[in-house]
Amino acid sequence: MTRCSPCQCLKGTCESRRLILFVIAVAMFVDCILFSVVAPIAPALLYDTEYGKGNTTITIHDSDFSSVILSNLSIFENSTKALYNDQMVNSTASGGNQTECYEGKDYLNEVNVRVGLLLAIKAILQILINPIVGKLINRTGYDAPLFYGSIIMFISTIMFAFADSYAFLCVARGLQGIGSSFTIVPAMGMLAHLFPDDAERGKVMGLAMSGIATGVLVGPPFGSAMYEFVGKSSPFMVIAALALLYGALQLCILRPMKFSPVAVPATPFRDLLMDPYILVAAVGLCIGNLTFGMLEPTLTIRMMEAMCAPRYQLGLAFLPCMVVYFICLNGFASLAQKIGRYLCILFGMIILGISVICMPLALNIYGLIGPSAALGIGFGLMETSIMPLMAQLVDLRHTSNYGGIYAISDIALCIGYALGPSCGGAIAKAVGFKWLMIILGIINIAFAPLFILVRNPPGKEETKPLLSQEGIQAS
Template structure:
């Protein structure tokens, strides 16, 4: 009886939903490739910076039309609101994404929040509602900077992480390049709603591409079913896969650590702390000039919003900085590239003080931002290395720390810049000198703490070998 029962089971194996396993989404191969993920993250970063920077040449003039005084300070508080939302949302987003291994859902939610915040800002009848809209925009931006970069590191082979991060981060340059001139031109031609409608259209395009992403864990299941198999083989494979999944789930649960333990691990890593500090300072330097540069160009050279946007096109040089610096970081190490970029950016911030020819200012602005933005990609590469070297730390954790440090920096920066410009004699001079001092401090930190073997340790080791 037993043999006949066994024979019956072999002849008529239990049915499994093999048809569902074998049905693959359209374009699943390229939708799950790390190059497509790189493109989507690049587009998300570019969109984020586009909608962020479009209002820089616009808001001061709009606030003046609404009857507000001290537009530089008020613009600084608007940028503060954005960065505040960025900083507040970073920790819960990073912990939730790593705990539940969720990437696509928060990415989609982020761009939906971004679209909603643009509509709110566009229709805001009062200044406080503008601040609320910018706070929500910061929350939406958190998703691409934390979850997007983590997804990119998940999907990319370790040997190519630096290159792909550099490509994705170059979206910062494109967004900041296109945003101000487009915002200024649309504001001049169509009024206050023009820049926001354009930003909403681009955000919907970004949303469509985020929906197309197929995460690696889903793609691996599809790849395991690329060929037709007999039912008995499918049954055996299903049982094997279920046991494997159980084992993987156990491993994943073992890797779950508390948020307090995550912070403890990060604070024990000198590399993580140094990278977070450099990111924080970069955020301050980058954002102190944002709320005041329009007023500075208007007061010194009499430029309107359209011409200010064209001047800010000098930032086009930064579009090459991220891929170049990440490529050099893979060859020479992160510490060398970061130090060189910091040192070369200092003289140009000094030149930006000169209120002479506009062409000189544009040249100095382009060069300063080219070298300063060259720091960003090596910092993300450094954090990816930290995540791989510290047990219990995931990519979402380190990029959460990155986003938090940048968010705090860009929260402090606009307020400091706006207050310095409005209340200090020669406020622009003071802002540029502040940038020079902070860059010098960053060089010292990078010498001692950045890299698997910091420059100082490497130099000391070589001296001892002589």
């Protein structure tokens, strides 16, 4: 393929748009793998650094449930059994099978809130930074903010690797949120700008979101396995290396050192926020991510508390969700063109609601496979349709400047992820995991029919004649 100049690429006049699509997909992957690595190992990390400083373990023999023996880890009996060097409960069945359970369930219940706050810090910082990034794009173009995002992401990842306290983890998580703002908003805006055709834009955004799906798919099992078998710093050092390679890729393909202001005037944020059709889409996006944000930390805690799941399983609970999401991603983009994006989002929210209601029925990790897979279908239907819908609404009803609309989209997403982890832990502690899931399911199912309103929204051209006629009648 003949390489074009960067100027030609940004104008979308050559096939090098595919290279930019690849860069954006890599950007999504790096951002999402860091995001998804932190969530499943955060409870275990706090458990090991705070509660796990003691040296006791509990051994329970299933042949005699009343026999509970406390022993010190510094004593090894008969040198034939090596006790784990952390606080676990070892259950030995008569057949010799051994399962693990965590001591200190009161601590696990209390840490729900702290883990939720840690995960929510990223979204809170994104909410604050997104409007700034949206305005920065109007002055510098899309390339420079995207490159700044890779630098911030690298610094955040290194901080995670060497964090040794809750406060340091919070700082790293907040910096990650700033890096995500400088990644998601310009990335989605650049795609909408480069691919103005609505049908092509939907397919391209589906391909770009394959990076999101891959990152979220790989992140939890990768982070859990590396944490368990290699060490806490290992997953973050690998992601830091990926961030460096991604930054180098941007230098080769994009123009991060040259500012190219967006020629199309931006629609004021207030006008976008007051648009009822954009508001419905943004609230739906917020509810969907609120659901996932509440489920992510609370399900991990439930697995530790009720299922006695070992650490490597903590990241596997969402694996069926992400596998299904990844497989169906591009198919859902084509489906949306045939039946309408509003229907895909509507069905997606209903399926999402049903799946979370079924989550408490699982007694072990195998029972989570069905609800988790349904969760992937729901998110796939919803999120692959709602991002192109945002750009379509701006083209139809405002000006084709995409910094503002994707700043609003990311704010809606981040509100869900900010309220989700921070409130989810507290609600789970107050009413229990089961009722939390029922509440979330009802909210999703009840809001879904509102997307019928965006079936055929009027364009700005359709409103102008009406306004002119009203002016004539008034005169």
